[in-house]
Structures are given as C-alpha cells and as structure tokens.
Amino acid sequence: MLKKTIVHIDMDYFFAQIEERENPWMKGKPVIVGADPKKGKGRGVVSTCNYLAREYKIKSGMAISRAYKLAPQGIFLPVNMPLYKKTSDSIFKTVKKVVPSSLIEKVSVDEAYIDITAITTNKKEALKIGGDLKKEIFKKEKLSCTVGISENKMISKIACQLAKPDGLKLIDKQEGRDIIKEMNIQTIPGIGPKTEKVIKELIKIENPTIKDALEIKKEELVRYLGKRGNDFYQKFRGIDASVVTETKEAKSVSKEHTFSKDTRSPDKIIKVFKGLVDDVLMEVKEGEIKNIVVVCRFEDFKTYQKQLSLDKINGGYNSIVKSSTILLLKFLVSSNKKIRLVGFRVGLKNKL
DNA sequence: AAGTTCTTATTAC
C-alpha cells in the first residue's frame, strides 16, 4: 500500500516525436527541433531531439550551431508550437478521463503530475492505471510516453526519468530513498549548476552524491541556500511534501526576440519591440495588468530589465505602448553596445 | 520600520 499515489507522466522526446509521426521518412535519422541552422537562424538552441540524435551527443539546450557540427546529416526543424499545443490538448483530454482537473498539475506542454490516491493506493492497480493511460494516449495520438509512480512528486519524477523512453515504473518510499543515494545532487529538482557549486564548496567533495549531501546539517543548508535549504534537506531524504496543485492561470505574459544579428539600429529594434508589445497586449485584458517590464540583452549577453507599475500611469493600451518604448529607449541611450535581444512582459493583477 | 517597487539570479521545460 502507498501513502499517496502520485503519477508523473512525461511524453518521450515530445516535439521530435510529433515531427516523426507527421513525417515518417524522418525515422532512422537524427531529428533536432530548434531552428534551421542553414537559413541564418543559427542562433537558437535545441528544444528536443530524438534518441538517434542523442547518440551523436546532441542534447536539449545545446546551441543549434553546435548540434549541426555533431550531426550535419540530421533533420533540423523549427519549433511548430501550434501543432505541439494541439497535440498536448488532446493528450490532456485523455488524462482528464482518469481524474478531474483539480488533481492534475500541468508542468509544461508535455509533462504533468496526477494524484490518483483517491482511485487506488495499491501498487498493482496503480501500475495498471499508468499502463492504461499510456495505451490510451498511444491509441489516440500515436505517441509514446513514460509514466513514473511513487508516493510523492519528486520520486515519481525520478522514476519517470529512469524508465524513459516508453516506460512504466513504480518506486516506493524505501526504494526511492535508496535509489537516490547514489545519484548526482542535480537529480533533485531545484538544484542546478549554481546550487550544486554551493553545496560542493560546503562539503568539499568533487562529485557529491545525495548520500554525501545527507551529511549536511539542515541549518547549514538554510544558511547557505535560504529557505530552499529546508526543502533540499527533505528531498535528499526522499521526502517531498508538496501537493499536486491544479495548474492556475499565468501570473505574467511575455514575449522576447533575439535578433539574427546584434544591432543598434533604432528602427529595427523599435519595430520588433512594438510587435512584441502588441502580441502581449493582445493576450491580456486591459484592466488586468499590474506592471510592465522591458528586457534588453546586449551583445556581451549581459541582460537587464526595467519595470514600471501601472498604478502611476493610466493603464490604457496606448499609454502602455508609450511607456514601454520610453523604457526601451533608455537602454539604447545607456550604452553603445549592440543589442542581442529585446523582450516585453506584463505582470497580472489578482493572481496571487 | 514596514510595505512596495525594482532588479538580478537561478531554475525548469
């Protein structure tokens, strides 16, 4: 019996798998979704790639130009988000047949946590539900996914990672505690490169595992990592008290754009920027906006933002366009470096 | 002194 039954479902190499489904001739070749390196759009990164591409050491987040060097014979595709979104919606419809939306926490287009405690806490039955869900999704969308099951979100996610691709795996509490001991501390969600560095320096171990991290006192973690230290202390021990929470509306909406070539041409910059502002404002209701934020990344990759609360100015679209452009111009004036990226974001009211 | 706003840093997918 499980205390709780938490399912983590994650589509396998989602974007690339959809592309393979749409274009079966691509199977058997490395498929890399990100951008086309040949059409001057070589500034992107890899969003997703299929497993064959991974054999060439291509990974998510890698510069597309580098991926191209690793596998120039690969199929490089731009991100076709409308298609992936549509597919995602269909998959979530299937998930909602298992439990109501209130028990589904959508992490991204291709990933979610599902609390099925109310249906079963029996391991066999839980695996049956997970397996059936995989079958349903495959029947409907011809896409494979992996399902991890455990008593909390963290371990079910780890189970999922271990079972990929096209897997189904249940790890109970005791097993979870043991398995993670030998793993790298970046296995813990929330610990990235920077946090790992802090922990390394704390315990003076070159390649620390979670077992090593168990030696650290809670107070030490809190002192060096703030309130997250508490969380990590628990998570090193396989404990994750966070609850599956229905996905709520966004608290902010943003658009950004990286120029294909760094520029200082105000014409180009302002034109692109106005487009971003228009796109964002089209997505939100006029009275909902709490503040606006303008983002600017210079050629040296240094990134800054300037923001303005809307209490001060009247919140009409026209005044927002005007104020945001003024903020943007401040960046132009503040430096004579070329600009790599501009972005625009609005924070929304009543979302807390 | 407390509350709000602004800015940067980090993480994740």
Add this chain to the structure above:
DNA sequence: CTAACGGTAATAAGAACTT
C-alpha cells in the same frame, strides 16, 4: 580553436524607494 547560448514562466532575495 573557442565560443556557441531561445523563449516562456516562476520564485527567491536584496536594494531602493515610499509611506
């Protein structure tokens, strides 16, 4: 040979500014 490094969103922490 070294640098390469998107877009969207959340959260934490600290500085700066108001009240």
